[in-house]
Amino acid sequence: MEEIEIVTLEDGEEYYEVARINNENTCYIYLANKNNPKEIVIRKNVVINGEEYIEGLKDQEELKLAINLYQSQNK
Amino acid sequence: MVNVEKSIGQEPIRRKSRKEQISRRRKALVAVILTSIIGVFALGIVKTYELATNIPESIESMVDHHAFTEEISSKAYDMLKEVSYVNAGIQGYNHTSLARAIEDQGDIDLWLYGTSKALENYDKDVNYNMDSLIFQLSLIDENFKNGNITNFEKYVNSLGYNSIDEYKDNQINILYQQYNNLEQKGVSK
Structure with a gap:
């Protein structure tokens, strides 16, 4: 058995945190829906006043960046 | 698939x-x-x-080249764009076992992958079917110019279709068939 982090998003659904990539002070997290792992959500993990928050990406460009980062690390 | 709505803007x-x-x-x-x-x-x-x-640039130039009437021009553009995307998807589907596997799972990313694969064969294959559709649209346009057709919806109704959408679906099915025939003849990859 292995341990995995599970986060709950605003839709009330639980997601496995499958990967985490740090890039220039930004931490991207790659989430797979626990009930349907084919649904992937990419977000940022941010720290505000010492508390951890999960934030959406800014736009399509940032989504492409996050995808490229994942690909380059998993070739 | 990557859920864009849940990823951006929250x-x-x-x-x-x-x-x-x-x-x-x-x-x-x-x-x-996740990786796949x-x-x-x-x-x-x-x-x-x-x-x-x-x-779209390519289609626009084709539509301009044929100097369609204004009424058919916008419809031709929309239809060609839609069909070219579907056609591209079909070719991607036919060319890759991965896309087949994705389609078996009912995943919309098939089309994204298909369109990307089809770009590799765009000049050779897509234009073949585009030409066929251009020809059909030329005929329709000719009938517009002659005054035989005054309303596109009525025209497709006269062909036995209940709506423009149904007509488009039929065109897409024809493209499927054309492509399958080409593949069987070994004309295409």
């Missing part, structure tokens, strides 16, 4: 998380799914951007 929410024990196999499986989905999606998203730039 306000920060307080992280609520917990740890759970899962089997090593399940964890590995989820990681494989992101790979297909990334390829699709990049190539779709290229399609969005290249194909």
Whole structure:
């Protein structure tokens, strides 16, 4: 058995945190829906006043960046 | 697939998380799914951007070249764009076993992947079917100019279709058939 982090998003659904990539002070997290792992959500993990928050990406460009980062690390 | 709506634009929410024990196999499986989905999606998203730039320009020049009447011109443009995307998807589907596997799972990313694969054969294959459709549209346009047709919807009704959408579906089915025939003859890859 292995341990995995599970986060709950605003839709009330639980997601496995499958990967985490740090890039220039930004931490991207790659989430797979626990009930349907084919649904992937990419977000940022941010720290505000010492508390951890999960934030959406800014736009399509940032989504492409996050995808490229994942690909380059998993070739 | 990557859920774009859930990925972009959300306000920060307080992280609520917990740890759970899962089997090593399940964890590995989820990681494989993530990698494969992101790979297909990334390829699709990049190539779709290229399609969005290249194909409409190409169609626009074809429509301009035929000097369609204004009424048919906009419809021709929309229809050609739609059919070219579908056609591109079909070719991607036919050329890759990966896309087949995705389609078996009913995943929309098939089309993204398909369009990207089809770009590799765009000049050779897509134009073949585009020419066929252009010819059909030329006939329709001719009838517009002659005054035989005054309303596109009525025209497709006269052909036995209940709506323009039904007509388009039929055109798409014809393209499927054309492509399958080409493949059987070994004309295409």
